[in-house]
Amino acid sequence: MTSPEVILVHGLYHQPQHMQPLREALEARGTTVHVPRLHRGSLAADTNAVQEVVDACQGGPVVVAHSYGGAVAAGVDGAASTMFVAAFTPRAGESCAQLGGADAPVNAFVRPHPAGGTFIPVAAAVELFYADCDPRAAQRAVDLLVPQASGHGRGVVQAAPWERSVSHYIVCSDDRAMSPALQLSMAKRCSSYEVLSASHSPYLSRPEHVATSVLRIAADR
Numbered sequence: 001m002t003s004p005e006v007i008l009v010h011g012l013y014h015q016p017q018h019m020q021p022l023r024e025a026l027e028a029r030g031t032t033v034h035v036p037r038l039h040r041g042s043l044a045a046d047t048n049a050v051q052e053v054v055d056a057c058q059g060g061p062v063v064v065a066h067s068y069g070g071a072v073a074a075g076v077d078g079a080a081s082t083m084f085v086a087a088f089t090p091r092a093g094e095s096c097a098q099l100g101g102a103d104a105p106v107n108a109f110v111r112p113h114p115a116g117g118t119f120i121p122v123a124a125a126v127e128l129f130y131a132d133c134d135p136r137a138a139q140r141a142v143d144l145l146v147p148q149a150s151g152h153g154r155g156v157v158q159a160a161p162w163e164r165s166v167s168h169y170i171v172c173s174d175d176r177a178m179s180p181a182l183q184l185s186m187a188k189r190c191s192s193y194e195v196l197s198a199s200h201s202p203y204l205s206r207p208e209h210v211a212t213s214v215l216r217i218a219a220d221r
Helices: 016-027 043-056 069-074 096-100 105-109 122-129 135-144 180-187 207-220
Strands: 005-009 032-034 062-066 081-085 166-172 192-196
Touching: 005 016, 005 043, 005 069, 016 032, 016 135, 016 207, 043 069, 062 069, 062 207, 069 081, 081 207, 096 180, 105 122, 122 135, 166 180, 166 207, 180 192, 192 207
Parallel strands: 005 032, 005 062, 062 081, 081 166, 166 192
Antiparallel strands: none
């Protein structure tokens, strides 16, 4: 079987570089990996950026989405399968803000940024996002965080092609940024799911495990 193309879709406050451990784990197994940059100003703009990458692939790729990236992936057409990693799985007409609710764990740590938008304070970021990561890897990840323009999480998904194809969810049972109970409820929308003892960022703390799951669903499509 020819190795699939994989598109990694990062979350709010993050950059493509955050996905490097998972990218390397997949590339070591012969997979072509793309990691587009989001933060284009709106959910629609972010979705269009990923759609362009999907359209340039030789065949239907596997889209792997983390956190807010799930809303981006939800609106992309042409993916052979979609994996959600501690991610939102919106249907048409839904947003991350609607699914997460006002009491989402991350909300308590969001602060206004002096230049506009919001940011996550450094003092909170490790426990919130990277609690089970190697300390040096966690610090590097914190250093890569960027401010986030407002409004992305309130963007409404206009269509949800992901519901028509194979989908898989990794529930992170030790997540401190997104409720594991919420994750489980969204996981039940997918074709299959698994529960992983990990914090919010298993692409960083458990990249080999996530890579194995990606290739497994690629084989099932």
